[in-house]
Every structure is written in structure tokens, then in C-alpha cells.
Amino acid sequence: MSSVPILLVTANVGSIFEEPTEMLKLWTEEFLSKIASLDAKFIALHCQEVGGKKYEKSMKHVERFLLLLSSSPELQNFNKIRIFLDEDYTSVEHFTALGNLYFIHNSIHDAKIWDFKKSDFAQVADNKTFSGNIESVDTKEKSKFPQHFFPECKWSRKGFMRTRWSLCGTIFDLVNIHLFHDASNLVSMSSYPSVYSRNRQKALEHTLYKFHNDPLDNIPYFLFGDFNFRTDNEGVIKKLTNGLTKTRIQNTKNNDQTKLHFNNEENNLILSIGKKEFSHKDHERVFLDFEWLKKYDKEPEAFSNILSEYPINFIPSYPFEEKITKGTSYMPTRCPAWCDRVLFSHTAQKIIDEGHNHEYGLLGVKTCMGDHKPVFLRISLRANAGIVKCCDHALFVCLPVTCCCCRNFASVTINVVDMSINSNVSRSLTDANSIDSSLLHDRSATKGMLSHDPYTPESSNSRTPQPEEVDGEEVDEESWRSTVSPNELKSKLENIICKKSFPLIKQSSLEDEYLDLELLTTIRIDEARGRFSSSSGDSKSFNKDIDRISKRGNRKKNKRRFLKCCSLA
Structure with a gap:
């Protein structure tokens, strides 16, 4: 066998558990009909919102969902199955509502899954389902996004679940991911990228950085799930409302009722936008004719140097009506967008057999x-490709020599606004290539906008209270500083990464109010090489800056520790 036909499907299934009597059967029939026509030998189904949005009440229907799949004639020849369902909603710090389902045809005799605890592959020769609390299951890796991403929000279910496979001698990762949604149209339309878009970018960067820098081999991966990628709503609205008159409709008793109306010269309402309303006069015609909308599908562009995707030639996957009789219509709640995607690393292109046709599209269009309409990718993988690595050197040893792989993942931009005592001063340790921190700290971005829902990241844009605001009492600077633990600051430093280039620290930007050397030196030396390299800078100037920022405490000791950490001593 020179190649293996595989099918990758991502499906946000939350809605089907709201009306399980009809929707479960309807959904599974459409899914099974499609997989039968695509004739794949390895099927990966990544689900989000398993058990529904009201999972406390509807999680009980998941068992029926599995029964409908496993008892179907279409899957009878798939005799090797692995199912991972994260159903324990009582575990606030772990629950993601993700489900990874894998079906392997009986013609495939060489299928193995990675054991993350034993660091070795295990043969897959039977059927196993892991459900409920699956934290102790070693053949998957699962994580929620760190809560400190969103310090003023409740835990979100958003996160990822990864499995690693060896299929007919070719090794790859399959990652199920669920990123944050847009809570308010009024906020998302105020600018691009919106605060929501930036939070999604931050979470995805965090995930990719983690995969690249963990102890495992860096191998090809397929990343498919509900990315919640949205269009540039600011640009879309400008196009849709060209020549129209805007009127703000405000309910003084409830800001949630604030709306924007766009009328033509005859005073006919063409477009109405509210927090959860996006309604065009010709809603179906405008968005089902989607070619014009593709230019506003910008969120994946930030990862074009890391991730690939086949051209999209299908209508936006979200938000469709949830009524059975209106399955082909969009809900007038959000601007339609390609939220659900199948992306893959550049190295994955090396194991895809392009000699066979691929198919990328929607399930259940009618x-x-x-x-959410499920999105699928049907491709063929080359057999016996082994491990295809993105680079052959150890991490950081090539820096700052050009390495596309390490330039994407190994360098980190320190965002000092996240660490500052005085949030009125905003200086960066890096040049203009650094990531904009305003999404976490700039209230003006959403000033006057609507209140925010729980389980969403948008409230993270407000500043942490200043010392004088804590408990109504004034707190001195040293006491305030001590409330930030080394682990918290280290975590912030490790999880902010740059997008495309390898920035070097600007020596003139080193300020004593932003860097605590005692905390800085807790970062591993090998990581510090990438973060704090000043090989292209002026060493005398650099030494002066270190002296200046080391004025508190033992200056020589701090300077020596800092230099050692940076491998410049």
C-alpha cells in the first residue's frame, strides 16, 4: 500500500444535543452517508461541545450518539476504534467538552497510537472508549487554555486534545481545538483585528508553541476543530453599508438592546446590528453568494508561515438555523464565517500524497x-514516510542563524505591559514586530460597549486594579509587587510569542520598573538564549543598562545572574 485514504472531520455538535430526539438521528445519518461515499480507511472525527451547551442536562444523550455511530452498517468494517470523550463537567479546571473519535478499517493492519506516559506507540487492535473523566488516559493529551490568559473570566471550556498516530509506517499528530467565540457584534465591528480575534490568536500561538517546544519529536500535524475564526466585520460592514445612513438605537434601561440601523435613501432598513443580531435585508442571497466574503477571511493569515489549508470553495460553516425545516438558512445573529477548519503544518504537506485528489468541504449542506455545519478533508497519506521533522537540530542551537521553524516558534516577545506596576506607562522590550498588548489592557477598545458574557475572553481587556484600588486601601509598591508570584510571571513570559520574526531586545528599553531580575532568572537558560539574545547589540551599552536596572539589591550579583541566564557572561 503506497498511500492510505483518510478522512478528517470537525463538528461542533452542541446544537444536536439540544433536540436529541430528532437531531441525533438526522446528524448521524448525514455523516454516515458522506463517509460511505468518500471511501476512507481511517476516519478521525473531532467534536466540540460534546453533550450540548446545557451539558448538565444533555450529557446523558452522548451514549445514544455513540450507539448510532457504532451500530451503523457504514462502520461495520472499521474494527479498530479509539474514542475519547471529555464529559466530566464537574471538573472545572479540566473540562473541555471535546470528543476525539477514530475509526480504522479492517484492511489497515499497522495502526498504533502514542502513549504519552510510556513515550512509546501501542498497537491498536480492538475497540476502546474512554469517557467521563479521562484525565488519567495516557493515549491522549488534553488541556484547557491557561486561566491567566483571561484573569477576570470564569473558566472556559475552550482547549485542545491531541493524539499521535503511526499509520502504515507514517507518523503524525491529530489535534482537536476549540477557540473563543465573538460575544458581541458591536465589539467585534469596532476594529480589526478585534479583541476576540487577538485572544484567539494568542491561544493558538500558545498551543503551537507548546507543541514545538515539548519533549516530543516535532512531527507533521493536522489541526482541525472549531477555531471560531470570524471575518473582518469592520470591513464587511463597510462594504454592506456603503451609501447607507447609520442610526444608533439605544435602550436607556438596558444597554444590551443597543443596535445600529443602516437605512437607504428611501429609509428602508437594510442592515441591523446588535450584540447578538446581524440581520441583512437579503441575508440569504448576500451570504450564500460567498465569493466576495472570502477576502475578509483574514484570521488564518497570521499563521500562514506555520499552517496550511486547502482553498475554501464552500459556504461559511456558521451560524445556521437550528430548526430542522431551515437547515439551509443562516441565523441573523452573526456575520457568517468559516469557523470550522482543517489546517495542517507545512511538514504535513510532505506526507500528503498529492497524486490522489483531495476534497475539502461541508457535510450536510442541505x-x-x-x-455549525461539519467540515471535512479527504486526502491520502503516503505510507512508510516515518518521522518527518521540521528541523534536525536541537532547539535554539541554530539561533540567530536563519531557521524558518525556529523563527516561528523559538523566539518570544516580552510584553512589558502585562508585567508593569504602573499601567499608565506602556513600553516594550521589543521593536515594532512585537505583539500588541492592547487587547489585555486597553479599556478604550470597548468603552461604552455592552457588558460581557461569562465563559468568554473579552473582559480580559480591562486593566488589573492599581495598588490604590485594592480592597479600598492603599498598598505600597513592594507589597503590590509581591502579589505576583514567580510562577505567574514566568508563565506570562513563556506564553507570549512573536508571529513572524526573531526580535532582539532593544537595550535602551530595559527599564527597572518592568523587569524583576530575581524572577527573570527563573527561566531556563536554553529558553533565555532565544528570548534575551543581544549578540547584535553594543555590549557596553547593554552592560550599562543592566547596571541601571540592577540598582535595587546586590547589583553585581543580579548582573552576573542575568548575564549567565542570557549566556553572555
């Missing part, structure tokens, strides 16, 4: 599948 059938109600819930508010």
Missing part, C-alpha cells in the same frame, strides 16, 4: 446539522 440538511440541518445544528448551528
Whole structure:
């Protein structure tokens, strides 16, 4: 066998558990019909919102969902199955509502799954389902996004679940991911990228950085799930409302009722936008004719140097009506967007057999599948490709020599606004290539906007209270500083990464109010090489800056420790 036909499907299934009597059967029939026509030998189904949005009440229906799949004639020849369902909603710090389902045809005799605890592959020769609390299951890796990403929000279910496979001698990762949604149209339209878009970018960067820098081999991976990628709503609205008159409709008793109306010269309402309303006069015609909308699908561009995707030639996957009789219509709640995607690393292109045709599209175009239409990619993988690594050197040893792989992942931009005592001063340790920190600290971005829902990241844009605001009492600077633990600061430093280039620290930007050397030196030396290299700078100037920022405490000791950490001593 020179190649293996595989099918990758991502499906946000939350809606189908809201009306399980009809929707579960309808959804599974459409899914099974499609996989039968695509004739794949390895099927990966990544689900989000398993058990529904009201999971406390509807999680009990998941068992029926599995029964409908496993008892179907279409899957009878798939005799090797691995199912991972994160259903324990009582575990606030772990629950993601993700489900990874894998079906392997009986013609495939060489299928192995990675054991993350034993660091070795285990043969897959039977059927196993892991459900409920799956934290102790070693053949998957699962994580929620760190809560400190969003310090003023409740835990979100958003996160990822990864499995690693060896299929007919070719090794790859399959990653299920669920990123944050847009809570308010009024906020998302105020600018691009919106605060929501930036939070999604931050979470995805965090995930990719983690995969690249963990102890495992860096191998090809396929990343498919509900990315919640949205269009540039600011640009879309400008196009849709060209020549129209805007009127703000405000309910003084409830800001949630604030709306924007766009009328033509005859005073006919063409577009109405509210927090959860996006309604065009010709809603279906405008968005089902999607070619014009593709230019506003910008969120994946930030990762074009890391991730690939086949051209999209299908209508936006979200938000569809959830009523069975209106399965082909969009809900007038959000601007339609390609939220659900199948992306893959550049190295994955090396194991895809392009000699066979691929197919990238929607499932259930004419059938109600819930508010998200599942998205699938059918490709063939080269057999016996082994391990295809993105680079052959150890981490950081090539820096700052050009390495596309390490330039994407190994360098980190320190965002000092996240660490500052005085948030009125905003200086960066890096040049203009650094990531904009305003999404976490700039209230003006959403000033006057609507209040925010729980389980969403948008409230993270407000500043941490200043010392004089804590408990109504004034707190001195040293006491305030001590409330930030070394682990918290280290975590912030490790999880902010740059997008495209390898920035060097600007020596003139080193300020004593932003850097605590005692905390800085807790970072591993090998990581510090990438973060704090000043090989292209003026060493005398650099030494002066270190002296200046080391004025508190033992200056020589701090300077020596800092230099050692940077491998410049």
C-alpha cells in the first residue's frame, strides 16, 4: 500500500444535543452517508461541545450518539476504534467538552497510537472508549487554555486534545481545538483585528508553541476543530453599508438592546446590528453568494508561515438555523464565517500524497446539522514516510542563524505591559514586530460597549486594579509587587510569542520598573538564549543598562545572574 485514504472531520455538535430526539438521528445519518461515499480507511472525527451547551442536562444523550455511530452498517468494517470523550463537567479546571473519535478499517493492519506516559506507540487492535473523566488516559493529551490568559473570566471550556498516530509506517499528530467565540457584534465591528480575534490568536500561538517546544519529536500535524475564526466585520460592514445612513438605537434601561440601523435613501432598513443580531435585508442571497466574503477571511493569515489549508470553495460553516425545516438558512445573529477548519503544518504537506485528489468541504449542506455545519478533508497519506521533522537540530542551537521553524516558534516577545506596576506607562522590550498588548489592557477598545458574557475572553481587556484600588486601601509598591508570584510571571513570559520574526531586545528599553531580575532568572537558560539574545547589540551599552536596572539589591550579583541566564557572561 503506497498511500492510505483518510478522512478528517470537525463538528461542533452542541446544537444536536439540544433536540436529541430528532437531531441525533438526522446528524448521524448525514455523516454516515458522506463517509460511505468518500471511501476512507481511517476516519478521525473531532467534536466540540460534546453533550450540548446545557451539558448538565444533555450529557446523558452522548451514549445514544455513540450507539448510532457504532451500530451503523457504514462502520461495520472499521474494527479498530479509539474514542475519547471529555464529559466530566464537574471538573472545572479540566473540562473541555471535546470528543476525539477514530475509526480504522479492517484492511489497515499497522495502526498504533502514542502513549504519552510510556513515550512509546501501542498497537491498536480492538475497540476502546474512554469517557467521563479521562484525565488519567495516557493515549491522549488534553488541556484547557491557561486561566491567566483571561484573569477576570470564569473558566472556559475552550482547549485542545491531541493524539499521535503511526499509520502504515507514517507518523503524525491529530489535534482537536476549540477557540473563543465573538460575544458581541458591536465589539467585534469596532476594529480589526478585534479583541476576540487577538485572544484567539494568542491561544493558538500558545498551543503551537507548546507543541514545538515539548519533549516530543516535532512531527507533521493536522489541526482541525472549531477555531471560531470570524471575518473582518469592520470591513464587511463597510462594504454592506456603503451609501447607507447609520442610526444608533439605544435602550436607556438596558444597554444590551443597543443596535445600529443602516437605512437607504428611501429609509428602508437594510442592515441591523446588535450584540447578538446581524440581520441583512437579503441575508440569504448576500451570504450564500460567498465569493466576495472570502477576502475578509483574514484570521488564518497570521499563521500562514506555520499552517496550511486547502482553498475554501464552500459556504461559511456558521451560524445556521437550528430548526430542522431551515437547515439551509443562516441565523441573523452573526456575520457568517468559516469557523470550522482543517489546517495542517507545512511538514504535513510532505506526507500528503498529492497524486490522489483531495476534497475539502461541508457535510450536510442541505440538511440541518445544528448551528455549525461539519467540515471535512479527504486526502491520502503516503505510507512508510516515518518521522518527518521540521528541523534536525536541537532547539535554539541554530539561533540567530536563519531557521524558518525556529523563527516561528523559538523566539518570544516580552510584553512589558502585562508585567508593569504602573499601567499608565506602556513600553516594550521589543521593536515594532512585537505583539500588541492592547487587547489585555486597553479599556478604550470597548468603552461604552455592552457588558460581557461569562465563559468568554473579552473582559480580559480591562486593566488589573492599581495598588490604590485594592480592597479600598492603599498598598505600597513592594507589597503590590509581591502579589505576583514567580510562577505567574514566568508563565506570562513563556506564553507570549512573536508571529513572524526573531526580535532582539532593544537595550535602551530595559527599564527597572518592568523587569524583576530575581524572577527573570527563573527561566531556563536554553529558553533565555532565544528570548534575551543581544549578540547584535553594543555590549557596553547593554552592560550599562543592566547596571541601571540592577540598582535595587546586590547589583553585581543580579548582573552576573542575568548575564549567565542570557549566556553572555
